[in-house]
Amino acid sequence: MLASNGNFLKDCWYVAAMSQEVSTKPLGRTLLERAVVLFRTEEGAVVALNDRCPHRFVPLSLGKVIGSSIQCTYHGLRFGPNGSCIHNPHGKVAQRLRIDAYPTIERYGYIWIWFGDPSKSDPSTLPNMPLLEREEEFTFVRGVLSVNANYELVTDNLLDLSHIEYLHPALARAEGVEGQKVEFFRENDTVIANRWKPNNSLSTFARLFWDCPPSSGDGRANIRWQPPAFLYLDIGVTEVGGKVEEGVCTPSIHLLTPATPFRTHYFWAQGRNRRLNDSEFDRKLWEMTDRIFRTEDKLVIEAQQASLGESADLLSMRPLLLEPDAPAMMARRILSQRISAEAAAESAEP
């Protein structure tokens, strides 16, 4: 079975939104082909419900939050956090007047949502992202992009860092491809792809973090992927022969949530261990990161999807595979196996 075309892994957490996006003003968002409304109750708890009133199918996200419930804008039915109707201004509250509610957790500055079996929605299965909570050592800026492409094309892009030298002139020079060391391997269901560039000239991006940048340094770009589409990228540079902990670390987190087979919510967080507590630098870094993802990666990935047409199945089109594609192929295989295993277990259930 292909991992694409709407066959998504279900028993796992996905990012539904950044914490700051969710308030008492309802937010409608398509996630895994479902219309979902997210809101905070007046007490601050996060709620995720099917974004469709069962009466005349109006999106509840057009309504308003009252206490811990949401009121439909059309005829005033109100639904509580577990999806049951708690108020019907036109008659009795019938048992069948309810909508789907989804488990959520707020952690690491994100709202996570679970679309699989609710009894399996264990918070301990959230991806581990400790850097986002080490605020004295790292500052992160965050953003979200809507990419008109299948989420596995975005995963491919991130796991294949050989594109950096060509697509991102501010991040590396094309001549730097030579002389780099590369390794990749798998640890259980995690794919790891590491690149080192010893004694290489510093990129425009790396120079931002030094008061007096050295002319060259030892660079690294180490990425980890775990299903369904969580990526952690450790980019850093030290003085030649220097220790990692004394150098510049600019880790980034990339969390992909399919909206549909052809659209992806791309949540990113770009961190650094230099120039902390500097809001002007935050703004500069946010603009640079957003510009790179939006005008370089997103542009190419959307053009790639347009070229593939109405297919989310890249492999059926027999692409030429180069050596740097190996980690992405490994991730595609793992995800496909996980989705098949989940579907098989589901169909075996009594």
Ligand code: FES
């Ligand atoms: S459509 Fe929601 S109450 Fe009528």
Ligand SMILES: [Fe+2]
């Ligand atoms: Fe990129």
